[in-house]
Amino acid sequence: MLSVRNIETWYGPVNAIKGVSIDVAPGRIVAVLGANGAGKTTLLKTIAGVVDPFKGSIDFEDATINGLDPDVVARRGVVLVPEGRQIFPFLSVRENLQMGSFARSDKSDIQADIERIYGWFPRLRERVAQHAGLLSGGEQQMLAIGRALMARPKLLLLDEPSLGLSPLLTREIFHIIARINAETGTTILLVEQNAGIALSTAHDGYIMELGRIVAAGTCAALSEKEDVKEFYLGGSASAGKGQARRWKRRKTWR
Amino acid sequence: MESHVVQLVQLCLNGIAIGAIYALVALGLVLIYKATEIINFAHGDILMASAFVGWGLITIAGLPFWLAALVTMLLAAALSYVLEARVLRVIVGQPQFAGAMLTLALAFMLRGAVSMAFGPTSRTFPTPWTGQTTHLGPLVIADLNLVILVAALVITALLFFFLRRTSVGISVQAASQNQLAAYLCGIPVKRLNSMVWAMAGAMAAVGGLLLAPIALVDIGLWYVVLKALAALVLGGFGSIPGAIVGGLLIGIVEQLAGVYLPDGFKDVMAYLVLIGVLVLWPRGILGEAHGRRV
Ligand SMILES: Nc1ncnc2c1ncn2[C@@H]1O[C@H](COP(=O)(O)OP(=O)(O)OP(=O)(O)O)[C@@H](O)[C@H]1O
Ligand SMILES: [Mg+2]
Numbered sequence: 128m129l130s131v132r133n134i135e136t137w138y139g140p141v142n143a144i145k146g147v148s149i150d151v152a153p154g155r156i157v158a159v160l161g162a163n164g165a166g167k168t169t170l171l172k173t174i175a176g177v178v179d180p181f182k183g184s185i186d187f188e189d190a191t192i193n194g195l196d197p198d199v200v201a202r203r204g205v206v207l208v209p210e211g212r213q214i215f216p217f218l219s220v221r222e223n224l225q226m227g228s229f230a231r232s233d234k235s236d237i238q239a240d241i242e243r244i245y246g247w248f249p250r251l252r253e254r255v256a257q258h259a260g261l262l263s264g265g266e267q268q269m270l271a272i273g274r275a276l277m278a279r280p281k282l283l284l285l286d287e288p289s290l291g292l293s294p295l296l297t298r299e300i301f302h303i304i305a306r307i308n309a310e311t312g313t314t315i316l317l318v319e320q321n322a323g324i325a326l327s328t329a330h331d332g333y334i335m336e337l338g339r340i341v342a343a344g345t346c347a348a349l350s351e352k353e354d355v356k357e358f359y360l361g362g363s364a365s366a367g368k369g370q371a372r373r374w375k376r377r378k379t380w381r
Numbered sequence: 382m383e384s385h386v387v388q389l390v391q392l393c394l395n396g397i398a399i400g401a402i403y404a405l406v407a408l409g410l411v412l413i414y415k416a417t418e419i420i421n422f423a424h425g426d427i428l429m430a431s432a433f434v435g436w437g438l439i440t441i442a443g444l445p446f447w448l449a450a451l452v453t454m455l456l457a458a459a460l461s462y463v464l465e466a467r468v469l470r471v472i473v474g475q476p477q478f479a480g481a482m483l484t485l486a487l488a489f490m491l492r493g494a495v496s497m498a499f500g501p502t503s504r505t506f507p508t509p510w511t512g513q514t515t516h517l518g519p520l521v522i523a524d525l526n527l528v529i530l531v532a533a534l535v536i537t538a539l540l541f542f543f544l545r546r547t548s549v550g551i552s553v554q555a556a557s558q559n560q561l562a563a564y565l566c567g568i569p570v571k572r573l574n575s576m577v578w579a580m581a582g583a584m585a586a587v588g589g590l591l592l593a594p595i596a597l598v599d600i601g602l603w604y605v606v607l608k609a610l611a612a613l614v615l616g617g618f619g620s621i622p623g624a625i626v627g628g629l630l631i632g633i634v635e636q637l638a639g640v641y642l643p644d645g646f647k648d649v650m651a652y653l654v655l656i657g658v659l660v661l662w663p664r665g666i667l668g669e670a671h672g673r674r675v
Contacts, residue, residue: 175565201567213562215555226555229548230567271562278567 128153128314129174129205129282134183134193136166136173143169145338146183151282151331156308156315158325158346160359161335167318168210170335171284174316175207176200187282202230204281211290212267214274216260220251223259223270227277237277244273247303265296272300276307283307285317289324297321301328322359326350334359387519392636398526399595400632401533405588406609407616407624408540409581414619415557416577419469419480425606426491427582429599431457431589433499436598439506446508450590454583461582466575488603496600503599511594529591536584537625544621553577611655617668626666630654 129151136144143166151157161167172178174185176197185193192200201207215223224244228237245252248269254262259270268288275283288304289297301324308315319325326332326346334342334355342349349355406428413421431453438449464487472479510524543550556563556570563570592602609624612631616623631651638650658666 177561177564196571197564198567198569201565206567207565209561209565213559213565215558215562217558218551218555222551222555225548226552226563226566226568229552274566 128188129316130186131170131174132184132186134170134173134180134185136169136178136180138169138178143338144173144180147335147338147340148183149333149340149343151314151316153314154308154312155331156304156317156329158329158332159316159318159335160320160322160325160332161318163320164337165335166338167335168286171207171286171316171318172209174200175205175284177207177209198230201278204279205284206275206278206280206282207284208271208275208286208288210286212264212271214259214262214267214270217258219256220259220262220270221255223274224251224277227274228279231278240277240279244276247276247307248273265292265300268292268300272303276313280313282314282316285315287318287320289319289321297324301325304328322355326355326360388640389637391520391522392640393633394520394522394526396633396636397629398529398632399592399635400612400629401529402588402592402628403605403608403612403632404625404628405533405536405584405591406605407612407628408537408621409584409588410606410609410613411619411621411624412540412577412581412584416553416574417465417469417473417480418477419484420477420610421578421581422481422484422606423464423488423491424484424581424585425603425609426488426495427457427461428585428589428592428605429602430460430491430495431586432593432598432602433495435586435590435593436504436506437499440504450587453590454586457586457589458579458583461585462575462579465578466571469578470571470574488606492600492603501600503597505597506593508594525591525594532587532591536587540580541621549573608651611651613665615655615658615665617665620665620667623665623667 131147131149133146133148134144135142135146147170149157149159159167159170169178173180173193176192176195176199180193183193184191187203187205190203192203192205215226218226221241224241225237228234228240250266251269251273254266259267262270272285272288285304288300292300304315304317305328307313317325317329326349329346332344332346332349333340334349342352342355350360406424410421410424413419413424434456435449435453438444438452439446444452468487469480469483472483508525510528513524515522515524515527544554545551552563552568553573555566556568556573560570588605589602592605596602608631609628612627613624614627615630616625616627631654634650634654635647639647642650662668
């Protein structure tokens with residue numbers, strides 16, 4: 128469905144992505160894991176057309192989408208929920224959701240879709256008329272995801288949906304992500320710091336470091352790898368001794 | 382009624398009419414600022430050029446007033462649209478200063494073009510209401526002032542309806558509050574920005590066609606942009622209701638100062654009031670208490 132081929136993305140002199148290829152099959156949840164600064168956000172922004180890749184190509188449903196403006200990419204069905212709760216602060220919750228369906232060609236059952244989103248995120252229903260800027264951080268994240276779903280995306284890109292949320296709310300959001308995927312068949316590509324919950328929710332995974340993909344596979348397989356266990360799931364390396372080993376050990380990504 | 386009370390009311394009415402024009406110009410500036418974060422210093426020159434074009438269409442081409450007004454609005458809208466789409470879009474992402482310089486340059490170019498095309502003389506054009514008055518008890522009101530008021534009210538109401546009730550209008554607000562999120566919703570932000578400029582341009586044309594019959598068709602008409610900027614700061618920069626309140630206040634203050642204060646105060650008084658208000662309320666009268674841009 129989505130195929131990213133050898134993209135390289137630069138911010139001025141900074142090379143944030145150094146040749147990345149990933150594939151996303153229809154109906155799957157795909158997670159991209161990686162440390163801070165690995166280039167995960169840049170990867171999603173490049174796919175969504177917010178930044179243009181310097182090299183490489185991005186194909187979605189057999190059409191090249193790199194170089195298109197982000198609003199055009201969104202209308203093709205690739206919708207990004209960016210890092211950090213990007214909502215419209217002075218519009219009401221309801222108007223925020225309506226904006227999500229702005230570019231939709233069939234406007235017939237927008238009301239039904241809004242209801243469906245309130246079903247997934249009941250907290251939003253209680254605050255329909257409130258300015259979105261007055262919501263709590265978690266509620267804003269729900270609104271941002273709900274707004275993206277109003278576009279009826281074919282591929283939903285989620286950038287750190289758990290950022291700044293309590294463990295409880297994180298679990299709630301990931302539970303809903305899995306439900307959305309199961310109920311609507313929406314394909315999801317998500318980036319996450321919380322490797323444990325991402326690997327248990329997603330089907331396939333990629334691990335990114337310093338602008339490159341260093342491991343790929345099904346989430347079940349990835350969870351079994353020693354390196355992943357140690358560096359992302361906080362597994363075998365025990366406290367104290369682990370600190371020293373972290374420095375010495377070279378990651379081999381077998 | 383005593384004669385000086387009548388005079389006071391009369392002056393306030395005139396002030397409201399002029400103030401309504403300032404408010405229209407200020408509204409255009411706010412719209413442009415909210416959409417593209419540019420202060421359009423060429424806005425007054427678009428108004429001035431529209432007055433000349435209107436004059437040309439009415440007295441040279443012989444078009445009826447309404448048709449001339451419509452054509453002028455369309456031309457001003459087209460000019461503003463092209464300016465945004467072809468010139469100002471190039472500097473997106475540069476510091477605001479770049480936008481200010483660019484619009485100042487455009488302002489001088491427009492002024493130069495108009496003075497080359499029409500020469501330095503002032504002119505007038507007839508309107509359906511020129512010279513007519515309505516008597517309201519002891520008050521004598523020029524019909525032109527009533528028309529100005531009605532036109533300003535109608536345009537403001539339409540603008541509010543558009544921004545608050547229509548999907549495209551709400552998307553204009555959305556794009557000004559969070560441009561990235563607007564793009565990601567599939568809102569064609571670039572086209573929307575050009576459209577906002579076009580709307581503001583049409584409003585400037587209306588301002589020019591209404592102002593010219595009371596102030597002559599003259600190169601100096603561009604000067605209203607300074608009054609409108611003062612009105613914006615007075616009302617609270619970036620606030621749409623503030624632009625209206627500020628415009629009306631400056632219009633009234635000017636009229637009163639022209640009669641009750643010594644010569645020369647008319648043009649200065651607006652700015653004196655502005656300074657006074659800013660000392661009392663640094664954000665302006667209706668300034669947003671919760672500014673998003675900190
Ligand atoms: N706007 C920018 N200008 C310059 N460099 C940038 C910009 N945004 C990101 N970078 C650089 O690109 C690299 C990748 O950044 P990116 O935001 O994609 O990382 P990330 O994997 O999303 O990190 P995190 O997990 O902290 O969100 C970093 O080295 C960062 O410094
Ligand atoms: Mg990131």
